[in-house]
Amino acid sequence: MKARNALLAAFTLSTLATAVQAADEVVVYSARIDELIKPVFDLYTEKTGVKVKFITDKEAPLIARLKAEGANTPADLLITVDAGNLWQAEQEGVLQPVKSEVIDANIPAQYRSSTGSWTGLSLRARTIFYSTERVKPSELSTYEALADKNWEGRLCLRTSKKVYNQSLTATLIETHGAAKTEEIIKGWVNNLATDVFADDTALLQAIDAGQCDVGITNTYYYGRLHKQQPDLKVKPYWPNQQDRGVHVNLAGAGVTKHAPHAEAAQKLLEWMTTAEAQTIFAGVNQEFPANPAVEPSAEVAAWGTFKADSIATEVAGKRQAEATMLMDRAGWN
Amino acid sequence: MAHPAQRRWYPIVFVVVLLVLLPLSVLLFSWHEVDQQIWAHLWQTQLLRLIGNTLTLVLGVGIGVTLLGVSLAWLTSLCEFPGRRWLDWALMLPFAIPAYVLAFVFVGLLDFAGPVQTLMRECFGSGLRLPRVRSTGGVIIVLVLVFYPYVYLLARNAFLAQGKGLMEAARVLGLSPWQAFWRVALPMARPAIGAGLALAIMETLADFGAVSVFNFDTFTTAIYKTWYSFYSLTSATQLASLLLLAVMLVLYGERRARGAVRPTNERPRGKALYPLKGLQAAAATGWCVLVFTCAFVIPMAQLLVWFWQRGRFDLDERYTALILHTLYLGAMAALITVSVALLLAFARRLAPTRLMRSGVSLANVGYALPGSMLAVAIMLAFSYLDRELVIPLSSWLGGAGKPLLLGSLSALLLAYLIRFMAVAYGPLENSLARIRPSLPEASRSLGVGGPRLFFTVYLPLLVPGVLSAALLVFVDVLKEMPATLLMRPFGWDTLSVRVFEMTSEGEWARAALPALTLVLVGLLPVVGLIRRSARRIGED
Numbered sequence: 001m002k003a004r005n006a007l008l009a010a011f012t013l014s015t016l017a018t019a020v021q022a023a024d025e026v027v028v029y030s031a032r033i034d035e036l037i038k039p040v041f042d043l044y045t046e047k048t049g050v051k052v053k054f055i056t057d058k059e060a061p062l063i064a065r066l067k068a069e070g071a072n073t074p075a076d077l078l079i080t081v082d083a084g085n086l087w088q089a090e091q092e093g094v095l096q097p098v099k100s101e102v103i104d105a106n107i108p109a110q111y112r113s114s115t116g117s118w119t120g121l122s123l124r125a126r127t128i129f130y131s132t133e134r135v136k137p138s139e140l141s142t143y144e145a146l147a148d149k150n151w152e153g154r155l156c157l158r159t160s161k162k163v164y165n166q167s168l169t170a171t172l173i174e175t176h177g178a179a180k181t182e183e184i185i186k187g188w189v190n191n192l193a194t195d196v197f198a199d200d201t202a203l204l205q206a207i208d209a210g211q212c213d214v215g216i217t218n219t220y221y222y223g224r225l226h227k228q229q230p231d232l233k234v235k236p237y238w239p240n241q242q243d244r245g246v247h248v249n250l251a252g253a254g255v256t257k258h259a260p261h262a263e264a265a266q267k268l269l270e271w272m273t274t275a276e277a278q279t280i281f282a283g284v285n286q287e288f289p290a291n292p293a294v295e296p297s298a299e300v301a302a303w304g305t306f307k308a309d310s311i312a313t314e315v316a317g318k319r320q321a322e323a324t325m326l327m328d329r330a331g332w333n
Numbered sequence: 334m335a336h337p338a339q340r341r342w343y344p345i346v347f348v349v350v351l352l353v354l355l356p357l358s359v360l361l362f363s364w365h366e367v368d369q370q371i372w373a374h375l376w377q378t379q380l381l382r383l384i385g386n387t388l389t390l391v392l393g394v395g396i397g398v399t400l401l402g403v404s405l406a407w408l409t410s411l412c413e414f415p416g417r418r419w420l421d422w423a424l425m426l427p428f429a430i431p432a433y434v435l436a437f438v439f440v441g442l443l444d445f446a447g448p449v450q451t452l453m454r455e456c457f458g459s460g461l462r463l464p465r466v467r468s469t470g471g472v473i474i475v476l477v478l479v480f481y482p483y484v485y486l487l488a489r490n491a492f493l494a495q496g497k498g499l500m501e502a503a504r505v506l507g508l509s510p511w512q513a514f515w516r517v518a519l520p521m522a523r524p525a526i527g528a529g530l531a532l533a534i535m536e537t538l539a540d541f542g543a544v545s546v547f548n549f550d551t552f553t554t555a556i557y558k559t560w561y562s563f564y565s566l567t568s569a570t571q572l573a574s575l576l577l578l579a580v581m582l583v584l585y586g587e588r589r590a591r592g593a594v595r596p597t598n599e600r601p602r603g604k605a606l607y608p609l610k611g612l613q614a615a616a617a618t619g620w621c622v623l624v625f626t627c628a629f630v631i632p633m634a635q636l637l638v639w640f641w642q643r644g645r646f647d648l649d650e651r652y653t654a655l656i657l658h659t660l661y662l663g664a665m666a667a668l669i670t671v672s673v674a675l676l677l678a679f680a681r682r683l684a685p686t687r688l689m690r691s692g693v694s695l696a697n698v699g700y701a702l703p704g705s706m707l708a709v710a711i712m713l714a715f716s717y718l719d720r721e722l723v724i725p726l727s728s729w730l731g732g733a734g735k736p737l738l739l740g741s742l743s744a745l746l747l748a749y750l751i752r753f754m755a756v757a758y759g760p761l762e763n764s765l766a767r768i769r770p771s772l773p774e775a776s777r778s779l780g781v782g783g784p785r786l787f788f789t790v791y792l793p794l795l796v797p798g799v800l801s802a803a804l805l806v807f808v809d810v811l812k813e814m815p816a817t818l819l820m821r822p823f824g825w826d827t828l829s830v831r832v833f834e835m836t837s838e839g840e841w842a843r844a845a846l847p848a849l850t851l852v853l854v855g856l857l858p859v860v861g862l863i864r865r866s867a868r869r870i871g872e873d
């Protein structure tokens with residue numbers, strides 16, 4: 001009896017503790033790192049008094065945790081840095097559809113889930129970067145053309161294990177079909193100047209140092225590096241402007257299926273699509289706001305405007321496994 | 334048949350084994366459905382190359398850590414040469430550097446775009462190049478430099494414990510120092526070296542951070558790829574269970590190789606056995622200094638440079654909390670893990686039945702699993718317990734029916750216990766084995782038994798082993814990343830979490846601040862303990 005009372009007391013205490021916290025807060029699982037989301041949350045707390053608690057990790061473990069916790073999850077919102085992962089989270093059934101006029105008005109349909117389960121918050125262009133010393137922009141045209149013989153020994157790529165490359169390949173498959181895509185990827189692999197890199201920053205530094213002449217990376221890595229080294233001998237090029245446009249991925253978020261504070265989470269998500277939040281969310285990492293009414297930061301705007309691929313970002317998720325297998329077959333490690 | 338007195342140990346070991354088996358059974362149950370498409374793909378394009386890579390890595394790292402660890406331990410514990418006294422503990426310092434940190438320092442420093450090659454190009458033109466840095470050789474060198482301390486620490490303790498009489502007897506019998514090493518000291522230290530080597534190999538098999546900096550594909554990277562890119566947690570856990578099988582083989586091999594050699598506990602020597610002179614002394618100093626420089630001085634210098642260039646702008650009051658969290662987790666985990674490992678070691682010694690031996694071996698396998706896999710398995714197991722046990726119990730008691738385990742501090746500490754049991758167990762079992770059974774028998778005959786026997790006879794003799802074990806666990810927890818990431822309670826960010834956030838964005842220079850702090854925090858106990866633990870008698 002005594003033991004039962006003690007246990008009961010323990011449970012009551014733990015319940016009380018959660019009840020007190022639960023008043024005005026949103027709990028977030030985030031694959032976007034602390035310093036890239038905290039400023040946004042801080043502003044929200046300042047404005048509304050709603051506290052935002054979060055932990056960061058990679059997407060796959062976070063989704064696994066959401067699944068395992070099921071109805072008991074403390075999480076209200078899942079933030080990822082890639083559309084494929086959002087799509088996957090939706091497939092795994094850990095997100096819930098949200099109907100929101102605010103989001104529909106702020107974010108173009110191609111950057112949202114067709115079921116309303118998630119929405120993009122910032123755009124991340126994955127484009128071609130070239131050495132200003134050894135390459136003339138006129139030599140460049142499309143992603144596909146990097147498979148041509150004249151780039152042999154001049155191309156640098158990041159590992160195929162990175163989801164950004166898997167998404168890029170997924171859109172190639174969607175556009176060209178698997179056979180043609182495999183040919184292109186084999187061409188790229190054949191043109192490699194050195195082993196693939198573990199991250200985009202190292203790749204840009206390799207172009208700068210002369211190890212290779214062209215490469216494909218996300219623009220914000222360039223933005224960060226350029227800030228530190230204004231004399232960087234590397235520039236972005238916007239490929240495929242005559243056809244489908246530059247490959248664009250996105251960071252985004254969705255309300256979890258069993259969100260304890262679903263309403264508060266939706267409010268936060270809606271606010272994150274507004275101009276005020278978009279400026280910071282994209283600005284802290286030199287990304288492009290997903291809300292087209294919001295201007296990118298001055299640094300980002302300086303890279304010029306471009307036509308973005310209008311393919312639905314969901315494709316990245318649907319074809320990710322297929323894309324990865326294709327890259328494996330083509331020898332892209 | 335087990336003696337009734339021996340059976341008293343069964344429940345304790347049973348509980349620990351159950352705790353470890355809970356997440357492991359999650360791995361085994363993953364085999365209920367097999368995704369043939371993924372397996373066919375892996376088989377056709379990946380597996381053979383990956384297994385080849387992994388074997389090369391294990392072989393290279395195994396040979397490397399043995400050569401480095403044993404040679405350095407022999408020199409610092411039995412010889413005398415200039416600088417020996419500080420090198421003795423300094424050579425332990427690289428242990429505080431996480432493998433992923435040394436990897437990004439090494440690549441950042443030496444790759445084509447790094448400062449060394451840039452300088453070489455400026456001075457000698459573009460013709461002169463280093464051999465490829467991101468290569469098999471590069472990975473092996475980095476892993477050897479971070480994992481050799483396992484062998485060094487355990488071999489050093491063993492050499493020191495071998496006692497004066499033994500080596501003097503060898504000398505009297507006409508063995509040269511070299512012969513004495515090969516024919517007497519080495520065979521007797523073999524169990525300790527084997528234990529250190531097993532730890533290094535398990536770390537190598539489980540490593541993800543360092544190999545991904547090199548983009549070197551191993552079995553472990555395939556596990557992650559299957560999970561992250563094919564979205565098949567099931568297939569990933571299946572791969573992980575195969576890795577687990579390999580580890581059990583390693584452990585079994587280590588046990589077999591250990592054979593019947595029984596470590597002794599003689600009185601430690603006062604003076605060095607072999608004062609080295611001239612060229613020999615210079616070579617000894619040179620070798621130790623070389624290893625120390627590559628494994629510690631250069632990486633630390635590079636981290637300091639990066640810290641000064643970028644990291645100092647990130648330094649703010651939040652680092653106090655990060656350091657406190659890190660220290661707290663490390664200390665708590667060390668305390669819990671060493672206590673439980675001590676129980677296991679005693680259980681195995683006092684009740685050496687077949688059942689007990691297998692139970693204890695099982696309790697040690699958690700170390701070799703890639704951290705994230707183990708973390709996910711533990712997470713799944715805990716959420717199962719929450720769902721099936723905690724919540725119904727809580728509702729029955731009239732509580733709120735909320736999960737208690739997942740996301741709690743105790744769950745994280747349990748995860749550390751499961752993961753690092755082997756780290757604590759190795760040194761403890763070794764130092765326990767050096768206590769001859771005659772000693773407690775004599776004590777018992779003098780009427781000293783039970784707790785008193787433990788505290789007055791065993792514990793004083795076990796102090797070096799306990800300190801080694803605690804030190805190893807503490808530093809391993811500081812460096813641990815995946816389980817901390819997945820299972821930490823809200824607000825419990827640690828230094829390794831901060832390193833993860835920076836490196837995941839490719840911001841190596843900014844990762845220098847948390848990495849440097851991590852190393853410094855890890856160094857304090859390393860220096861303190863190594864200087865206290867097995868110093869030679871007659872020295873201060």
